[in-house]
Amino acid sequence: MSGPGGRTEIRALPVGERALLVEVADGEAAGALHAELLRRRAAGLLPAVREIVPAARTVLLDGLDDPVRFARELAEWEIPARPAHAGEAVEVPVRYDGPDLASVAALWGMTEDEVAAVHSAAEFRVAFCGFAPGFGYLTGLPERYAVPRRATPRTSVPAGSVGLAGPYTGVYPRSSPGGWQLIGTTELELWDPARQPAALLAPGARVRFVVEPVRR
DSSP states (O other): OBOGGGOBOOEEEEETTTEEEEEOSSHHHHHHHHHHHHHHHHTTOSOOOSEEEEOSSEEEEESOSOHHHHHHHHTTOOOOOOOTTOSOOEEEEEBOOOTTHHHHHHHHTSOHHHHHHHHHHSOEEEEEEOSSTTOEEEEOSOGGGOBOOOSSOEEEEOTTEEEEEBTEEEEOSSOEEEOSEEEEEOOOOSBOTTSSSSBSOOTTOEEEEEEOOOOO
């Protein structure tokens, strides 16, 4: 994550007149940069910025008065690794009853019960949000458990479906088309416009899946 001198290797690109897109090496570096930006803003050590938006390998800062100047300052930062267990984990009750559970078990070379055990034992982190309001891209499974998307996406995936795609786990906050491998379901409401905040999962949040009995 860090280059010579302990500094994170970054590429900062101006976007319009008041935004800056910061590219880093990988998701872990993006998470660490996002956490450091939030820490500095909370401490009053960050120039005024309207939004800080992480993605898979980038962080967008919008509303900067002088993006070019901030890019020069950012290049001198030493960004610490994000603490592995910082913050209280959001618990997501899940029944491992998804229609693709058997397919994932075959890909992983284990039983369906073992898939549930592996998935629920992992500690996840919301790397970034997108696709639909309240949809978080969660990292935390070892690389060997990455799975491909379905060859043919479903035209409708029920709200609360827990799915896997590549290195990510996600929970569909509402019914929508989707091509993720569905391994379970939850009744937890991920997106509620009447709630503050409306999204249950925010970038940087820790997440644990808690096994619920499958209804027979």
